[in-house]
Amino acid sequence: MGKRKKHLNATILTIIMLGIGFQIAFSRSVILNVVVTFICLLYLLYCQVLLRKVLIMLLLAFPLAFGSWWSFIMFGTGDTWHSAWIYGSRVYAYLLLGSMLTLTVPVKEILISLSIHIKLSETFVYGLLASFNLLPRIRQQFKLIQYSAQMRGKSYRPWQPALYLRIIIVALHWSEDLAEAMSSQGFSEGFPRTRTFNDPLPRWQWGFAIIVIMLYFSAAFLVSPW
């Protein structure tokens, strides 16, 4: 944790992300979208996220931003150019805002930080963490489900209920096993537990989050630049 001491806390990032993300949906400003995008980009660079990772993310989102932009040129009413640029740049504003949290803090730290600072239920935190470890096995299982269908000359498509039945059966078994395993290892729901994880949240960061969100509000809805 030490080397990330100068970074924003995961809880603060989550609050900023949701607080500004919600407002972006109602703001109609290209300039602000660009400003948000750039500030987040600078933060990513400050946190030394791999440049290649950021570039790939920006490139992958380009077709989506372009599709949005183009659809307003084609189907828009009123000032179509303005709309096109608003909704095209909005894709990037959302992407960068989200990546500010997801690319700079590991999943485990995000969840534990939320449980410490905003009292997100630990049943949810540890339940999610435990299931995330299953990701490789779930991918494997998904392939197995499809192979076993192919053995019987069938193949499952996402609109066939049988596929989901198989998924539900697996989820039922695994969730029971995992929950039992966790309680036998001493996880008891709703009881205090010893923390080995230190997640400092200096008080100024709360103030920072509030100021940033208020600043965005006044810029977007009182000033509302182009």
Add this chain to the structure above:
Amino acid sequence: MQNMSQKPKRGWSLRDVIFLAIIGIFFGVIYQVWSYAYYLIAATPLKPYANDLTLGVWIMAGPLAGVLLQKAGATIIGELLAAAVEMLLFSSWGAANLISGFIQGLGNELGFACTGYKNWSKLGLLFSTIGATILTFVWDWFQSGYSEYHFGLLLTLLIIRFISIGFFAGVLVYWIKKLVLKTGINK
């Protein structure tokens, strides 16, 4: 399902959370397969069509959780969990995942609430798909700029959206539930 166990109907047990998270991860894997198709259409001006056509698949997790666990809040929490999984494991969209997950879950949840959480079958699912269609459309009115499209396109989109949600989050979820009951895994 879980509601048959001795756990109180309202509380959330570790097992419920893991159960829904695992289903959420499976959905993430399915979305990855589907996203290529979405991606191809979304890179063109037909993007709003791509959104509305595929929306049903994205919001299935909520009503599925509701129908399986049959308790108040299951739908919205199921959808939020799926959105959190999507955000933490599969994409970097963050806020967009969580907020739209919340809106979608809320729409579905309101539908079940209209029946007083008594009907988890055809009627509940019908209300839930209507609720989700309306709420997600209102959200896209602002978030995706639907307010700027001309009326003809909007009407088409609304119809496509209802068909997509109606099929995936309604009919398909109903079929799945029937299949689950038939196999007797809910004891």
